[in-house]
Amino acid sequence: MNLRTGQLVGVEALIRWQHLTKGLLAPVAFLPIVEDHALAINIGEWVIDTALGQIEAWQVQGWHVPVSVNVGARQLQQANFVARLRTLLARHPDVNPADLTLEILETSALKDIPYASRVIEECHQMGVTFALDDFGTGYSSLTYLKRLRVASLKIDQSFVQNMLDDPDDLAMLKGIIGMASAFKCDVIAEGVETVAHGTLLMELGCDLVQGYCFARPMPAQDLPSWVVDWASEWGKNRP
Template identity: 50%
Template sequence: QINDRYGHEIGDRLLVAVADRLKHRMRIEDTVARLGGDEFVLILGVRDPKVLESALQRLLAALSAVYIIDGIGINISASIGVTLYPNDNENADTLLRHADQAMYKAKQSGRNCFHLFDVSKDKMDKSAFDTVIRVRQALHDGELCLHYQPKISLSSGAVIGFEALLRWQHPRDGLILPQYFIPLIEQSDLIVEIGEWVIDQALSQIEQWADLGHLWSVSVNIAALHLKKENFVKSLKFLLDSHPNVLPQMLDIEITESVVIENLPHVTQCLIACQDLGVTFSLDDFGTGYSSLSYLKQLPTQSIKIDKSFIRDILIDKDSLGLTKAIIGLAKSFNREVIAEGVETVEQEVLLMNLGCDVAQGYGIAKPMPVEKVLSWVAKFVPAHLSRGGNR
């Protein structure tokens, strides 16, 4: 901008003036160099963060003071990016790159300031990037799979469906649960690719079970980024059309309250469009986030899942019991089915049945299992809670 307004000669003399100000504020053990253009690099022998901050503030003040060149008053400011060695234990080229990244952060923050490179965040970003690459390869190599956790009707004791849960069968590390890799990929488009794969696998499984005479529904979890995609409904329709023998209502999509709160109008519109295809929806982890009557009124979900944190203490904690009763009553008022997650004992099943809960799932019934174990488990399953004298 200085070159365009006053000419390159003035611009060059301004750079000389900036270099002079920098040199006069360097100690004998410090180094200053011009990399090119209007970028300078400083190497400061400072160990104390407070001393560093004070030095950088003095530099910013010195560089932003008016410059008089040929009687022209020129005002500029500096943006400074900083990285600290040995906290950032890298080679010289990488240190320069990290400082450069931090400098652009300072520019984005409004300029005339400094920004410190975040080593831990950079490691997390690298880890996430590496994980995305590895999980994408796992998807293409067939290392991802689904395990199925049964849902039972509390009134009849029948197995009515399953929740499909993602697993990574790592060739070296064995079975990896989703909490160890999903958080690192959920902000990338890979989560959309995996979500569509999960839906496709679930539809295939519904079809296979139906061919054997088992009309079991399957629920799948969908990430926020996936649901936000403008083509979500179109992609879902394509997947349903690819499985013409599957009744769409046998597929249930679970969404969390956090997904809803981000964009209620879009989510509502999306749910209505998907339900026009016949697919059902469940509101997962109800009670842990921003539970609101307005959600139940606006969101056309068929089911509400009571979070396992309430179910865990339902027999010993009055507050957990009271909240569970309230959620069941609320769901019934809005004509929603109620599913209890995290059921671990027969006593919990009996109590939930007597409270009017419709469906239960949890380790007390069965842990998620590979698909090849489902049929044998169902054949042996006996609903123990019905022999405990529940009032149906």
Template identity: 45%
Template structure:
């Protein structure tokens, strides 16, 4: 799914979203149906490693095509905390030395480092040495302290879509979104809104100082093969008057 800068009208990257093609039923199975089946098991890490490898392979292909894109991947907490995580990232990044720094972005939940903050920070710093960047996903849904969040070396805070979706008619959600944007500025981090479904959502976010966004109002998730065409046809975030 593309991520864009609404103010500058450009694509800044994409998020890798996993789907399982069920050939027997002839449908795409969403992660909410199959991820719970592997959570807490060794296969959760195996699946996470597979996603990272696929993401790097796709990134390499896009860069060969001249598309200067970043691609973000969700990393489950057990994988991040696992003893071999840093070596895994180092070895996989070494396969693609042509990729520019920060082409691969790892998204972690704000609660991923609870219980062993120093160890997780050290792992993140090591991975950043290999050219990887980090973002904090689904911000606002956890219970991490502000000092904890300030210490995490992530460059982007992603506001969870549950707050974005209803912010136009829910004053509490709007206040939360405003607060997160303020926190991001205070922590010198970029902020990206998830779940931007309408032009009105995008305009409100721009008014509040948040220009980075993703969601159905910008683009629905698409197969990797469709990305180059979508980018060529992307004309920037539309004006309010063009909404259908």
């Protein structure tokens, strides 16, 4: 969400597994099991394909919303990643590649930074942008920021949630926002849960946020009606 305008500027695709006997499972229940297996690549490609299909479906309904998708280090570093992504995009010719953002976890183990940089550059030439997710939680923040062409930084929610009470987290937030500005990146705060968090983030110069203050994860088909309801409420209560 853009705090200053109240507009939805994008959504993040979150995978869930509707298990036959265990019900709806969160990613932590199954992704760690496959992250070092080739199946992780298949799942990653399925998610991208599904996200592109959803963008297409929303366009048919007459509205436009970009989607971001998490990409694992194993998937990004496969030799044919760019070719595979180009194939996925070709399946959805009505989707503007600029409406797809791929998020890399800042804690991801990118073993070959020069190769990852080339991959990101080739994707950028196709129109697909990248974001650095959970920024500030790993040891490669500055290296990744310097070497990888990313359009935005997503501040990890652990800093955001404690920013009102912990001066160290507040200082970290200010530093990340400053770095994003220096590297000409957008900055997005994750885990925004209260109006107080949003107000302070705006004062710090961070207008783009996501978190439970606005909505919890929902099925894609519920999003259009939620946007209408949100616009109505924000219009009543806007500053």
